[in-house]
Amino acid sequence: xxxxxxxxxxxxxxxxxxxxxxxxxxxxxxxxxxxxxxxxxxxxxxxxxxxxxxxxxxxxxxxxxxxxxxxxxxxxxxxxxxxxxxxxxxxxxxxxxxxxxxxxxxxxxxxxxxxxxxxxxxxxxxxxxxxxxxxxxxxxxxxxxxxxxxxxxxxxxxxxxxxxxxxxxxxxxxxxxxxxxxxxxxxxxxxxxxxxxxxxxxxxxxxxxxxxxxxxxxxxxxxxxxxxxxxxxxxxxxxxxxxxxxxxxxxxxxxxxxxxxxxxxxxxxxxxxxxxxxxxxxxxxxxxxxxxxxxxxxxxxxxxxxxxxxxxxxxxxxxxxxxxxxxxxxxxxxxxxxxxxxxxxxxxxxxxxxxxxxxxxxxxxxxxxxxx
Amino acid sequence: xxxxxxxxxxxxxxxxxxxxxxxxxxxxxxxxxxxxxxxxxxxxxxxxxxxxxxxxxxxxxxxxxxxxxxxxxxxxxxxxxxxxxxxxxxxxxxxxxxxxxxxxxxxxxxxxxxxxxxxxxxxxxxxxxxxxxxxxxxxxxxxxxxxxxxxxxxxxxxxxxxxxxxxxxxxxxxxxxxxxxxxxxxxxxxxxxxxxxxxxxxxxxxxxxxxxxxxxxxxxxxxxxxxxxxxxxxxxxxxxxxxxxxxxxxxxxxxxxxxxxxxxxxxxxxxxxxxxxxxxxxxxxxxxxxxxxxxxxxxxxxxxxxxxxxxxxxxxxxxxxxxxxxxxxxxxxxxxxxxxxxxxxxxxxxxxxxxxxxxxxxxxxxxxxxxxxxxxxxxxxxxxxxxxxxxxxxxxxxxxxx
Numbered sequence: 001x002x003x004x005x006x007x008x009x010x011x012x013x014x015x016x017x018x019x020x021x022x023x024x025x026x027x028x029x030x031x032x033x034x035x036x037x038x039x040x041x042x043x044x045x046x047x048x049x050x051x052x053x054x055x056x057x058x059x060x061x062x063x064x065x066x067x068x069x070x071x072x073x074x075x076x077x078x079x080x081x082x083x084x085x086x087x088x089x090x091x092x093x094x095x096x097x098x099x100x101x102x103x104x105x106x107x108x109x110x111x112x113x114x115x116x117x118x119x120x121x122x123x124x125x126x127x128x129x130x131x132x133x134x135x136x137x138x139x140x141x142x143x144x145x146x147x148x149x150x151x152x153x154x155x156x157x158x159x160x161x162x163x164x165x166x167x168x169x170x171x172x173x174x175x176x177x178x179x180x181x182x183x184x185x186x187x188x189x190x191x192x193x194x195x196x197x198x199x200x201x202x203x204x205x206x207x208x209x210x211x212x213x214x215x216x217x218x219x220x221x222x223x224x225x226x227x228x229x230x231x232x233x234x235x236x237x238x239x240x241x242x243x244x245x246x247x248x249x250x251x252x253x254x255x256x257x258x259x260x261x262x263x264x265x266x267x268x269x270x271x272x273x274x275x276x277x278x279x280x281x282x283x284x285x286x287x288x289x290x291x292x293x294x295x296x297x298x299x300x301x302x303x304x305x306x307x308x309x310x311x312x313x314x315x316x317x318x319x320x321x322x323x324x325x326x327x328x329x330x331x332x333x334x335x336x337x338x339x340x341x342x343x344x345x346x347x348x349x350x351x352x353x354x355x356x357x358x359x360x361x362x363x364x365x366x367x368x369x370x371x372x
Numbered sequence: 373x374x375x376x377x378x379x380x381x382x383x384x385x386x387x388x389x390x391x392x393x394x395x396x397x398x399x400x401x402x403x404x405x406x407x408x409x410x411x412x413x414x415x416x417x418x419x420x421x422x423x424x425x426x427x428x429x430x431x432x433x434x435x436x437x438x439x440x441x442x443x444x445x446x447x448x449x450x451x452x453x454x455x456x457x458x459x460x461x462x463x464x465x466x467x468x469x470x471x472x473x474x475x476x477x478x479x480x481x482x483x484x485x486x487x488x489x490x491x492x493x494x495x496x497x498x499x500x501x502x503x504x505x506x507x508x509x510x511x512x513x514x515x516x517x518x519x520x521x522x523x524x525x526x527x528x529x530x531x532x533x534x535x536x537x538x539x540x541x542x543x544x545x546x547x548x549x550x551x552x553x554x555x556x557x558x559x560x561x562x563x564x565x566x567x568x569x570x571x572x573x574x575x576x577x578x579x580x581x582x583x584x585x586x587x588x589x590x591x592x593x594x595x596x597x598x599x600x601x602x603x604x605x606x607x608x609x610x611x612x613x614x615x616x617x618x619x620x621x622x623x624x625x626x627x628x629x630x631x632x633x634x635x636x637x638x639x640x641x642x643x644x645x646x647x648x649x650x651x652x653x654x655x656x657x658x659x660x661x662x663x664x665x666x667x668x669x670x671x672x673x674x675x676x677x678x679x680x681x682x683x684x685x686x687x688x689x690x691x692x693x694x695x696x697x698x699x700x701x702x703x704x705x706x707x708x709x710x711x712x713x714x715x716x717x718x719x720x721x722x723x724x725x726x727x728x729x730x731x732x733x734x735x736x737x738x739x740x741x742x743x744x745x746x747x748x749x750x751x752x753x754x755x756x757x758x759x760x761x762x763x764x765x766x767x768x769x770x771x772x773x774x
Contacts, residue, residue, distance in 0.1 A: 052672050079678025091669035095691045104687075105677040156677065 002028040002063045002159055002192060004049065009058035011044050011216075018044045020216040022058070026209075031186050031193040033203035036213035037239070042196045045213070046162050049194065050085050051078035062160065084158035088165040090149040092137040098124075098148050099133040105156045123151040126188070127181075143174045147181075154189065163195045167202065179205060200240045204228065212236050229352045234361040237289050237354060243318055245289045246328045249358065252286040254279055260355070262288055266324030267303075273367035274351045285358035290369060294350040295321070295330035301347035303371045307338040321346060347371055406468055413464040417457060417614030419713030420727075424734055435616045435713060442620060442717055454620035461614050516750065523744040540740040556744045561729060566748070569725040572640070573708035576647035580655040581701035583648070588659020588700075589689070593668070604660075611653035619717040622646050638720040650714055651704035658700030662693035698764050702757065709753050 004026040011019040019041040026032050034042035047053035049060060051067065054075060060068040062083070067076040078085075092101055099120050106116045124130045127147040137145055146166060153161065166182075167175045183206055186193050197203055203210045204224045212219040212227065212235075220232040231237035237245045250264030252271070260271040260278055269288070271278075280286065297319075308320040308327055317336040321328045323346065330346070338344070353369040356362060377399065381391045419435040426436060434457055442450035493500055522528065526537045537543070543555040556562045587607045594600030610618065622645075626636040636642040666689065674684045690697055712727040719728045726749050734742040 050676060052675065077678075078672075078676045083676065085672070085676050087669040087673060089667060089669060091667065091673040093670065093673070093688055093692065095688075104674075104679075108677055108679050108683070152673075 003061070004063075004160065004192065004194075005059075005061040006045075006049070007059040007061075009045070009048060009055050009060065011041070011048060011053065012056045018216050019048070019055075022216070022218055024211060024218070024221065026192060026194065029190060029192055031183075031195065031206060031208045032211055033195045033197055033207040033209075034211050034213060035197060035200060035203040035239070036219075038198055040213040041216035042198075042213050043164055044216075046085075046164055046194060046196045049081075049160075050083055050162050051076065051081050052085075081160075082158055083160040083162055084153035084156070086149050086153050086161070086163040086166045088168060090137075090145050090169075092145055092149055092152070094137050096136075097133065098129070098135050098137070098140070101137070101148055102133075102152045102155050105152065109156065119155060120151075123155055126154075126185075127151045142170050143178065146170060146178060150185070154185075158191065160192045160194065161189070163193065165196055165198070168197075168199070175202075182206060201242065204240065210240075212239065230363065230366050231289070231354060232363055234287060234289070234356050237356070237363075241291060243292050243329045243331065245291050245354075246295070246326075248288040248290070248326060248328075250286055250288060251283050252280050252355070253282050253284075262286060262355075264288065265326065267326060268372050269348070270370045270372055271353070271355055271365075271367055272370070273355075273365035275365060275367070278355070278365045278367075280357075280364065286364070287356040287358050287361075288369065289354035289356060290328070290348055291350075291352065292318070292329045292331040294348055294353060295328055296347055296349045297330070297332060297344045298347055299345055301345045301371065303346055304343055305346045307340055307342050307344065309340065310336065310338040312337055402471060405471060409464050409468045409471075413461050413614075416460060416464075417616060417713070419616050419716065420731075423712075423731065427735075435614070438616055438620065439716060442623065451620060451624060454617040457614045457617040461617075462612055465612050516747070519743045519747045519750075523740050523747065525740065528739060540744055553738070553741065556741055556748075561724065562726075562745065565724045565726045565729040568640075568723055569709060569727070569749075570752075572643055572647060572725060573705045575644050576651060576708045577701045577705035579644070579648045580651045580704040581697070584652055584655020584657075584700045584704075585659040585662070585697050587652070587656040588661070588663050589685075591656070591660055592663035604656075607656035608653045610650050615650065615711070615714040616717070618650060619646065619714050623717050637718065638722070640723045642718055643715060643723060643725075646714060646718065647704070647708050647711070651707055654703040654707065655700035658696055658703065662696035662700070663689075665696070666693060695764060698760065702760055706753050706757060709756075710749055 004024075006022055006024040009019055009022040010017065022041075022045065024045075034045055036042050044053055048055050048068070049062075055068060055070065057070045058068070059066060059070070062081055065076075066072070066074050067081050068074060093104070096104065102120045102123055103116045106119060111119070120133065121130075124133060127150055129144055129147045129151065132140060132144060132148075137148065140148065146169075149166070163182075167178050170178060179202065182193075182195075186206075195202075195206065204227075207224055209221060210224050210227045211221045212232075214235050220227055220236050222230075227236060227240055231240065231245075234247065238247070248262075248264045248267065250262045252260045252262045255261045255270070257279070258273065258277045260280060262269050262271055271288070303323070305321040305323040305328070308322045310320075311318040312335045314335055315333075317332050317334065319330045319332065319336075319338070321330055321344070328346075348369040348371060351368045352366055354366045355364045357364055377395060378391055381395050386394070417435065418433075419439065422431065422433045422436050423439070425431075426433060432440075434453055438450050438453045438457070441447065441453065521531075523540055524536050524538065525531070526535050526539065539555060541555045542557050544558065553559060584607070587603060591600050591604045591607070594603075613621075622642065623637065625633055626642055628637075629635045636645070670692070671684055671689065674688055679687070710727060712731055715725060716728055716731060719725065724732075726745060730742050730745040730749070733739075733745065
């Protein structure tokens with residue numbers, strides 16, 4: 001079992017702290033994404049696992065072997081960690097052809113020529129770039145360069161594949177295509193993937209586990225679905241999902257042991273947690289989070305909203321609704337065009353609405369919201 | 373400068389004159405001023421031109437005085453002058469740095485200058501082209517032709533056919549001309565000096581090219597650390613010192629053994645040493661430029677595969693930036709080939725180089741010999757530049773550009 005464990009990792013650049021007391025355990029065969037806004041320390045974390053950056057403090061263990069420990073002064077060089085790294089700008093060597101790029105690592109391991117040739121051929125086929133082996137990187141499109149970079153990294157058969165925003169230089173269509181390829185590649189190679197991205201959609205669609213970072217601190221480390229439905233705090237809730245979650249500021253009060261009444265500016269509601277009971281202080285400041293898909297347009301409700309704007313895109317329509325003093329976004333399936341300022345009735349559906357403490361931003365409970 | 377900046381003004385209906393005075397000039401002002409200061413300081417420290425053109429009309433400048441006093445009875449005065457020169461040079465460069473550091477410096481305003489609009493000259497097209505061509509001929513080609521002609525003339529200024537002679541090129545020595553020196557192609561001193569020049573330039577280029585390339589690598593890789601900026605400043609420092617004063621410093625340091633410093637005066641090694649130090653800035657700039665154009669990831673991709681440092685250098689970094697690194701060799705080589713002021717104080721008869729030989733002939737008034745040697749230097753420099761350019765694609769401008 002190959003397991004990667006980061007313990008109490010801290011990285012400071014001079015006075016600036018990039019990663020703060022960070023703990024993470026990655027299981028064999030996982031596809032973990034490090035997700036967060038730029039400057040949150042995700043690339044630094046990846047580079048520390050690779051051995052290209054030295055942590056200020058902490059321990060990194062790969063497959064039971066300590067590769068870095070500040071206390072024991074262990075720092076194993078990158079090439080002895082059995083990791084591969086794919087760079088954001090691919091870092092292909094411009095003076096080598098595709099096959100030379102892919103074969104260089106094997107040459108360095110003193111593989112015989114014929115074995116290198118067959119391994120290169122195998123990789124070219126795996127990444128669907130046969131016929132390009134004599135070309136130079138500059139003569140390839142972005143997507144092909146990306147494939148070469150992946151092939152070069154896979155050549156030596158590393159058991160851990162690190163990727164630093166590998167798709168961010170591709171156009172939107174190609175990115176979707178490569179996402180599918182990467183997911184297949186993960187299965188085919190059986191390697192552990194650690195993937196850095198700021199694109200929440202990439203993290204959601206690719207990974208088995210998402211690790212959210214903010215200002216160098218771990219926010220949440222769970223499966224994509226858990227992150228989506230039970231965000232640990234308002235930062236995670238806001239970062240994951242598009243269009244973003246609606247947040248309403250209000251005051252809460254227990255009306256009985258397992259229900260909370262929330263008064264927001266002109267919109268009152270009852271919150272029932274799915275997990276059973278919830279208790280808050282009287283008049284506690286809270287934030288209610290509702291994902292756009294849980295705001296339904298329906299005649300069954302008496303709560304009225306007016307259409308602030310409607311953005312139909314064919315498959316779905318994003319609506320901005322004005323309710324009292326709030327503007328909420330809602331997503332409805334299909335092409336719906338509304339007259340601006342026309343009136344509709346809305347209600348909140350589903351049992352994944354979230355209740356956060358305003359002061360800390362932390363999740364208190366998730367459950368059902370009922371407008372009253 | 374981005375053409376869009378001009379176009380933005382044009383759209384707002386500004387006149388051409390207004391665009392130039394209100395947009396272009398203010399933006400490029402720092403660059404102009406900086407150029408002015410640098411040219412001023414390099415003219416200050418120039419020796420060859422005032423020595424050749426100024427001495428006959430007794431137009432003395434600091435550098436020629438420095439040379440006279442150091443070679444005469446009052447070396448003390450000379451050293452004082454050297455100090456003055458260094459102070460002036462540093463002051464000018466400090467001014468330049470100060471100005472560039474101000475908020476009104478727009479050196480970073482570059483960008484795609486892809487859109488340039490053509491101006492139609494209409495009928496004046498041909499005359500203007502002719503004028504431009506004549507200008508180039510007058511400043512660059514004519515002097516070369518003059519050298520050639522002058523080196524074939526017996527008595528200067530007389531262009532009648534009978535006055536032409538090959539005496540100064542292939543003639544045997546004649547007592548009545550040039551103190552019995554044979555023509556330069558038969559002159560053993562010339563061949564010795566030529567060999568010395570070539571040897572010196574080659575060794576300096578190799579030393580400086582390697583050291584500069586490594587310095588560039590270290591500076592860029594360690595960017596942001598104190599030691600990197602220290603190395604950077606140290607590698608650049610010799611650039612700030614006027615060549616002549618630099619020579620004077622070395623003369624004072626190595627004329628006699630002082631403490632642990634041996635007496636190196638008169639040795640070839642001293643010339644290599646001063647040349648290497650003086651041209652290190654060129655090579656380290658070239659090295660820094662070469663490294664800056666390479667993203668660190670290019671090297672990291674190899675590090676993670678376990679490619680050793682030496683192999684990364686030879687198989688990845690150097691091949692990719694071959695031309696930039698090579699210009700770090702080429703530039704010192706060519707500068708060294710044509711350098712006079714740096715070596716003139718340190719040369720002894722045994723290790724004369726072409727430029728100092730030229731200087732001596734000129735001092736003695738043997739202009740035809742001097743012209744011939746000058747022509748030789750120009751041809752050698754051009755040929756080597758051309759050859760390296762053809763073979764490797766490197767050229768001098770690559771290293772210092774951008």
